[in-house]
Amino acid sequence: MTTNILAIVDHADGQLRKSAYELVSEGRRLADACGGTLTALIVGQEDIPDAPELAEYGADTILVCYD
Secondary structure, three states: OOOOEEEEEOEEOOEEOHHHHHHHHHHHHHHHHHOOOEEEEEEEOOOOOOHHHHHHHOOOEEEEEEO
């Protein structure tokens, strides 16, 4: 059975926090161990220009949700 991982990442002032990259890296490790995929979710009211960088840290899919 595969298990997909969802990482809800943190940001402030239009930039991802360092912890967001760490979370995605760890999520990638877990997704690989479970044979699943990793989705990174960013929730906020502003554009996050750094969002595509999460793919470099292992996110298969990056979702941005504006509240």
